[in-house]
Amino acid sequence: MNFKEIVNPRLFDIPDYDQIHVTKCWQDPTIRRQMSNESNYAPIAAVQEAIKSVADKANYYAEDPSYALTLRQKLADYAHVKPENVALGNGSIELLDLLFQILMANPGVDEAVLVQPDYSAYVPRLKYFGWKINFAELSAGLDKAADQVMATISDHTKFVLLSRPNNPMGIVMPKEEIKRMLGTGKIIVVDEAYVEMADEGTSVSEWVNEYENLVVMRTFSKGFCLAGIRLGYLLANPELVRYLNRSRHIFNVNIAAMAAGIAAMDHLDECRQVFRKLADTRDWLSAELAKIPGFKPVPSQANFVMVNVEDSGKTATQCVDLLLEKGFFVRSFAKKAGLEPDTHFRISVGLKKDMEELVAYLSEFVKNK
Structure with a gap:
């Protein structure tokens, strides 16, 4: 059967939505999930x-x-x-x-x-x-x-x-x-x-x-x-x-x-404590990333930070690959969302201790050009 003759032709212009990164994280629970803007905190x-x-x-x-x-x-x-x-x-x-x-x-x-x-x-x-x-x-x-x-x-x-x-x-x-x-x-x-x-x-x-x-x-x-x-x-x-x-x-x-x-x-008061914790960690993360030479975090009001690494001597892909090697899954925006090629990646805000570890890896990576 030729399914292309019977399915909605608009589907031919739509690529498969790639969610393999989520599957990889379920298969390996040691990976820190900083790629999909989920919360790393459990529900209250x-x-x-x-x-x-x-x-x-x-x-x-x-x-x-x-x-x-x-x-x-x-x-x-x-x-x-x-x-x-x-x-x-x-x-x-x-x-x-x-x-x-x-x-x-x-x-x-x-x-x-x-x-x-x-x-x-x-x-x-x-x-x-x-x-x-x-x-x-x-x-x-x-x-x-x-x-x-x-x-x-x-x-x-x-x-x-x-x-x-x-x-x-x-x-x-x-x-x-x-x-x-x-x-x-x-x-x-x-x-x-x-x-x-x-x-x-x-x-x-x-x-x-x-x-x-x-x-x-x-x-x-x-x-x-x-x-x-x-x-x-x-x-x-x-x-x-x-x-x-x-x-x-x-x-x-x-x-x-x-x-x-x-x-x-x-239980909104308890939930608001989580909102504040995420926002505080985001602001801390953004400030620490700005200390890395060539890193320009975009001021964020969400639970993630987008980073422009154009002047760091590293590409976004290199940073993403390094972090994956260290157990962190973050999201590359190389040639995505109208951004410049291989200059931006996004970090979903996680637990403070994990963010400290992530920043340390990136700082060392940029230092050793």
């Missing part, structure tokens, strides 16, 4: 207990996310919106898929605007659903972001999507630039996956009460230390939330994820 004890408490109830379906008022109310309170503004998903990436799906009316014609650099996983999903993608380069700086985005918008543009803090850079676009984009009347999707590690007041979630064209994405995978649970949520106009819920599978959020989310919301 109350969340672990909540997950265990539903193990003997796994024979039953969880509440369907259209209802699940307990969790949606707690998330609404946390984000300063109303429960009807909240949609739940199997990770925020599922909710993005649903959004891409329900907004698509004319495949190959409808346009989405992305900023560059940004999260690489957006592109293949948009391609699969038939979106034409236009990129707004951030080369003129964050304070000019709205100008660059608005210059890229056309009559066919349905939405603008950006991560804030930005992944992979960790920088935060000024709120005023988001407000200017909202003034275009296009849907503006702000992915706040890393907002828990950002400065207080960074989020635009409560603007959902004011702007019907604002969509905010959130996840439990980063600051809440629950990447393996797969729980995300979307904040938007209630009408858009209703359409999104019509398009998803029933029972798309499992019972353990529901329990974990509720427990995390019930």
Whole structure:
């Protein structure tokens, strides 16, 4: 059988998404996982207990996310919106898929605007659903972001999507630039996956009460230390939330994820201690990396640090390979995300003692040119 004759032809332009690094880390638990912006901290004890408490109830379906008022109310309170503004998903990436799906009316014609650099996983999903993608380069700086985005918008543009803090850079676009984009009347999707590690007041979630064209994405995978649970949520106009819920599978959020989310919301003070610990370690890591000759860490508000090594006498690939040899898996951005060839790599923030070891290896490596 010739499957190319019967499968969706848009799949031919989408490369396989390479996640072999995650498999390698599961196969060798001694590797320090500094590549996927997971948390190296386990979930807080109350969340672990909540997950265990539903193990003997796994024979039953969880509440369907259209209802699940307990969790949606707690998330609404946390984000300063109303429960009807909240949609739940199997990770925020599922909710993005649903959004891409329900907004698509004319495949190959409808346009989405992305900023560059940004999260690489957006592109293949948009391609699969038939979106034409236009990129707004951030080369003129964050304070000019709205100008660059608005210059890229056309009559066919349905939405603008950006991560804030930005992944992979960790920088935060000024709120005023988001407000200017909202003034275009296009849907503006702000992915706040890393907002828990950002400065207080960074989020635009409560603007959902004011702007019907604002969509905010959130996840439990980063600051809440629950990447393996797969729980995300979307904040938007209630009408858009209703359409999104019509398009998803029933029972798309499992019972353990529901329990974990509720427990995390019930123990926010403990969770915030983890957020602060990650942010403090990030700031320490950035300061130490800046002491290495030729290393230029990008100021970050996320749980990772992007490093420019262009002036160090080493390539990003050499640094990544050295760290892997020493038991650390970090991410190379050589020729990725619109960055210069082999000049950038990204370190997911881990335990302080591990970060001290990592910095020592890099310092010695650069010293011995």
